[in-house]
Amino acid sequence: MKYNIDTSEKILNAATHEFEEKGYNGTRMQGIANRAGINKALLHYYYKSKDALFQIIIHKAFKVFIPQIVSVFEEDTDLFTTIEKFTSSYIDVYIKNPRVPSFITQEINNNPERLVNLIQSSGVNVEIFKNKIIKAVKEGQIIDIDPEQLIVNIVSLCLFPFVAKPIVTKLILRGNDKDFDRFMEKRKNEISTFIIKGIRK
Amino acid sequence: MKYNIDTSEKILNAATHEFEEKGYNGTRMQGIANRAGINKALLHYYYKSKDALFQIIIHKAFKVFIPQIVSVFEEDTDLFTTIEKFTSSYIDVYIKNPRVPSFITQEINNNPERLVNLIQSSGVNVEIFKNKIIKAVKEGQIIDIDPEQLIVNIVSLCLFPFVAKPIVTKLILRGNDKDFDRFMEKRKNEISTFIIKGIRK
DNA sequence: GTCTATAAATTGATAGAC
DNA sequence: GTCTATCAATTTATAGAC
Numbered sequence: 001m002k003y004n005i006d007t008s009e010k011i012l013n014a015a016t017h018e019f020e021e022k023g024y025n026g027t028r029m030q031g032i033a034n035r036a037g038i039n040k041a042l043l044h045y046y047y048k049s050k051d052a053l054f055q056i057i058i059h060k061a062f063k064v065f066i067p068q069i070v071s072v073f074e075e076d077t078d079l080f081t082t083i084e085k086f087t088s089s090y091i092d093v094y095i096k097n098p099r100v101p102s103f104i105t106q107e108i109n110n111n112p113e114r115l116v117n118l119i120q121s122s123g124v125n126v127e128i129f130k131n132k133i134i135k136a137v138k139e140g141q142i143i144d145i146d147p148e149q150l151i152v153n154i155v156s157l158c159l160f161p162f163v164a165k166p167i168v169t170k171l172i173l174r175g176n177d178k179d180f181d182r183f184m185e186k187r188k189n190e191i192s193t194f195i196i197k198g199i200r201k
Numbered sequence: 202m203k204y205n206i207d208t209s210e211k212i213l214n215a216a217t218h219e220f221e222e223k224g225y226n227g228t229r230m231q232g233i234a235n236r237a238g239i240n241k242a243l244l245h246y247y248y249k250s251k252d253a254l255f256q257i258i259i260h261k262a263f264k265v266f267i268p269q270i271v272s273v274f275e276e277d278t279d280l281f282t283t284i285e286k287f288t289s290s291y292i293d294v295y296i297k298n299p300r301v302p303s304f305i306t307q308e309i310n311n312n313p314e315r316l317v318n319l320i321q322s323s324g325v326n327v328e329i330f331k332n333k334i335i336k337a338v339k340e341g342q343i344i345d346i347d348p349e350q351l352i353v354n355i356v357s358l359c360l361f362p363f364v365a366k367p368i369v370t371k372l373i374l375r376g377n378d379k380d381f382d383r384f385m386e387k388r389k390n391e392i393s394t395f396i397i398k399g400i401r402k
Numbered sequence: 403g404t405c406t407a408t409a410a411a412t413t414g415a416t417a418g419a420c
Numbered sequence: 421g422t423c424t425a426t427c428a429a430t431t432t433a434t435a436g437a438c
Contacts, residue, residue, distance in 0.1 A: 004421065023310065025226035029414060042422060044415060102310050105364055109224060109303050112367035119372060126373055145395075148373050149388060152362055153395060160357035163306055163364060166313035171320060172327055172349050187350060194346075194354060198399035205403065230432060243404060245433060409434070416427075 008046050010036045015047075016057050020099040023106040024054055058107060058118070061100060065093055066122040073128050079136040082129070083154065084192040090158045091188040095181065101162035126151065142199040150199065157191050209247050211237045216248075217258050221300040224307040225255055259308060260319070262301060266294055267323040274329050280337040283330070284355065285393040291359045292389040296382065302363035327352065343400040351400065358392050 014035035018027045029050055033040045047053040072086045094101055107115050133147040161168050161184060169180045215236035219228045230251055234241045248254040273287045295302055308316050334348040362369050362385060370381045 002421090007421080021310070023224065023226065023307070025224065026311065028412090030412095039423065040414080041416080041424080045421075048415095050414065102306075105303075105306055106224075106310065108365060108367055109222070109307065110227065112371075116367060116371045119368070124372075143398075146387070148384065149391065149395075151373055152369060152388075153358060153392075155365075156357045156361035157354060160361040160364070161353055163361070164309060164356075166309055166317060167320070168353060170313075170317045171325075172352055183349065186347070187353075190350065191354075194350075194399045197344075198395045208403080229430090231430095240405065241432085242406080242434080246403075249433095251432065403438105405436100405438075407435085407437100410432085412429105412431075414427105414429085417425085418423100419425100420421105420423080 003046065007036075007038065007042070011038070011043060011046055011053075012057065012060075015053050017099075019054060019057055020103040023103075024110055058103075061103070062118050062122050065097075065100065066119070066124060068093055070122070070124055073125070079132050079141065080196055082132060083195055087154065087158055087192045087195070088188055090155075091184060091191070094159070094162050095184050095188070098162055098165065101159050102165075105163050140201060143201055145199055153198075154195060157195065161187065204247065208237075208239065208243070212239070212244060212247055212254075213258065213261075216254050217261075218300075220255060220258055221304045224304075225311055259304075262304070263319050263323050266298075266301065267320070267325060269294055271323070271325055274326070280333050280342065281397055283333060284396055288355065288359055288393045288396070289389055291356075292385060292392070295360070295363050296385050296389070299363055299366065302360050303366075306364050341402060344402055346400055354399075355396060358396065362388065 011032065015027075015032045018032050018035060022031075027050075029040050029043055032053075033043055036043075043053070047056065068089055069086070072082065072089060075082065075085070077085070104115070129151060130147040133142075133145075133150055136142045137144055137147075165180060168183070169175060169177065173179045173183055212233065216228075216233045219233050219236060223232075228251075230241050230244055233254075234244055237244075244254070248257065269290060270287070273283065273290060276283065276286070278286070305316070330352060331348040334343075334346075334351055337343045338345055338348075366381060369384070370376060370378065374380045374384055
């Protein structure tokens with residue numbers, strides 16, 4: 001056998017954590033090796049280069065997280081239900097993977113093009129969501145709001161708390177990680193109420 | 202004279218741009234020198250080390266941006282006016298300095314403690330804002346909402362679009378930088394309406 | 403004050419033994 | 421498959437001439 005699947009997994013796991021915490025430029029191959037309990041040479045045996053390793057990880061992240069989001073878009077329900085489902089499942093994904101939003105945010109800065117391409121090739125189609133909003137406006141269910149503004153509102157309210165987690169935790173909640181988790185659990189269930197109240201006619 | 206103030210400024214300017222674009226770990230002293238039109242040795246003559254340079258810049262960023270925010274908190278106006286003024290001036294600051302939110306976000310990941318200390322020592326007191334919200338709830342002006350959730354809502358809606366600028370621009374607006382600027386100008390004037398509608402009784 | 407040259411340390415990657 | 425040793429390139433920082 002050419003590869004030890006267990007070692008391969010250990011490396012991928014360690015690398016994921018390192019990249020999530022420190023970003024691409026902040027991560028050291030030595031750091032990944034230490035975390036995986038192996039040495040640098042073995043890293044290069046399993047994964048050709050730092051960049052190759054990174055690309056595998058970011059692809060994997062999107063393979064996991066994007067489909068859950070897309071499926072909600074495409075369901076044939078009314079706008080309010082879509083918003084409820086989207087916010088709830090979106091926040092839930094990141095409660096279980098709290099470092100991913102920061103990871104993605106760092107990648108936005110380092111390589112915006114790659115990220116945009118990745119999302120687009122993942123099959124995310126914002127137009128479906130836009131059309132649902134436009135329809136709701138036309139039918140008089142919600143106030144006259146730009147679909148773009150509303151979408152940005154929804155995503156901002158879900159994602160930003162994770163990106164600014166230390167600030168939210170220490171400065172606003174004046175607490176610890178447990179407090180943040182409680183805060184986000186509550187948010188998961190309540191944020192759609194805030195949004196819908198803000199657009200309902 | 203020991204320092205050429207003009208050169209000193211040129212360096213600081215170049216370094217600010219480099220750090221904002223590439224983050225601490227992505228920035229090279231050579232890159233700063235190139236941008237400033239001088240050489241590396243002179244960088245170290247004016248600023249002891251990369252880290253020292255970075256600290257000066259991030260301190261300066263906060264000295265500029267924090268007071269404008271704090272002042273709005275402390276004004277003795279009702280909650281709705283506070284929200285209107287805060288969102289408008291907050292977004293306006295970042296329209297003029299669009300890379301700062303990403304810069305700060307990166308620093309959140311690299312050194313959360315330093316950032317929290319910096320903000321606290323800048324005199325930001327969230328309690329004043331919290332109390333204003335609690336009072337508005339008690340007096341029946343707004344629905345029963347957690348002050349923490351509302352504050353996070355407000356900040357998220359203002360800041361996140363800047364952090365995710367490339368995604369917003371290309372994926373949601375399907376446009377360019379000009380479109381993003383228009384989008385944020387509109388947002389600056391309208392976002393408080395959305396927030397207030399979401400909490401008003 | 404500003405430059406060239408170079409030291410000193412770090413880091414991604416490879417060679418080769420076992 | 422996994423390791424030690426080492427290379428080659430990069431990068432921060434300093435020494436010293438002008």
